[in-house]
Amino acid sequence: MTLTIPGFRQQHIEVADGVALSVTVGGTGSPVVLLHGFPQTHLMWRHVAPDLAADHTVVCPDLRGYGASDKPADPDGQAYSKRTMAADVVAVARALGHERFALAGHDRGALVAIRAGLDFPDVVTHLLALDVLPTVDSWEVLQGRTAAVAFHLYLMAQPPGLPESMITASADDFFGYFLDLWVNDASAIPADVRAAYLDACRAAVPSIVADYRASATVDVDHDLADRAAGSRLRMPVGVLQQDWGPDFSSAAVSRWQAWAADLDHRFVASGHFMAEESPADVLGALRALLAR
Template sequence: MTLAIPGFDHLRLPGADGTELAVAVGGSGSPLVLLHGFPQTRLMWRHVAERLAGEHTVICPDLRGYGASDKPAATGPEVYAKRAMAADTVALAAALGHDRFALAGHDRGALVAFRAGLDHPDTVTHLGILDTVPTLDMWKVLHGVRAAVGYHLFLMAQPPGLPETLIANSADSFFGSFLDAWANDPAAIPEEVRTEYLRASAAAVPSVVADFRASAGVDVVHDQADLDAGSQLAMPVTVVQQDWGAQLGYDAAGVWQAWAPDLDHRLTRSGHFMAEEAPDEIAAALRELLAR
């Protein structure tokens, strides 16, 4: 049985192109949409969502292709483009009566949030990014032996067939390896939550791979077009990251400053799964973002 965020209503709402999303909604006040990362579901926001629900209407969807949301066949590269997922986000907020909202994302969800901020600047009022860099910049900084940390990005970038077969044949080991390697505090993801993440991921291998494959193709095209056009994020932006810049040899704050003139860039001692490992820190960062 799918675990729930306590005290939240769990709905199915229309996204874009006929895709339906599983969404948890709770609290009251100005709307805040939270997008999950990999290999997770909306459940990753359970602690942060509860902390912010007293001040905001908190909306936590499963991204298309993940969790309990629809998993459309990847009939073309645009199906799992971050542009399509950003359109999902705008559509589900509209279905709840919100034509403007704050948005925060972690990992894959942060890439969707980034795209939403560029594509829908009049809709996204504030933007929170947890532990990623834009897709175009990610490929630029991953090089040499340091790129081994992102081996899965290269695996899932391959043409359809082999990645799906390899991952499906060892789904629990594959997805579980990231939960083990990327958490500084394994206790932050208790066994029942880990089991839910692994169950949901194993049931979504083709769409998860399609999401990552899009980031080696169509998402790069979209980011490059915005870079060439001089597009930037018009809203206040807060980025919270581990110190990957130092480890991978690049200026993470500088990367984000080029996209976000109104930037608050922070480093955390938390592991990658910071919304679960350090929910007070992340909730405080989002509160401060929304006050700007």
């Protein structure tokens, strides 16, 4: 049985030639698009989306390469750039009749949201990022022994072949490791949801690796170009972050301030999967952001 967000309808929306995203939509009112992270699907929003749908149209796509969305090949290293994935999100919103929308993202989805905010400043009205730094800042902060926490970034940054083979050979152990490690309260990801995430990731190893590889290559190039040009996020920005420890947390606020003038940065007592573990905190931050 396929798990869905109760009360939401699912559809496939073409976003580019031969590429369609699986999209779950519910509610009425001003639009809010919610982007999932790794190793998840749109199901990570199952606690947040129904509440938000009381007064908003809530759009929860599976990112390209994830879940039930298409997983195109990546011959030139561009198919999974955050620029391409951000354009997907704008295309989904427009197909649903929304020229402007608020955007929230977790983890990988937050990186897509940041790129959408930079590339489409007249489209994204508000931006909430959960537990990330912008791509280039992440690489700059990771140093020495503390970088061991992000071993998967380095693995999936390698040229095509070895990462895909290694992960495919032990997919459930690999993806399950992060589901177990990054949550403070294991009950936040119940067995049926965990199984759905593992099923989805097992079927998407090449595209997930391509997504991460892009974040070590073309995504960094795009961020560096924006930094050099002085480009910043022009909309109200909210950030929720767990305590990453002194090596990371102390730098997070100043690095975010360099990208967003109108910034509300908060630390929360949660694991990485905060929309599942602390949905009230996420809803509170999102509603406060939308009121700005």
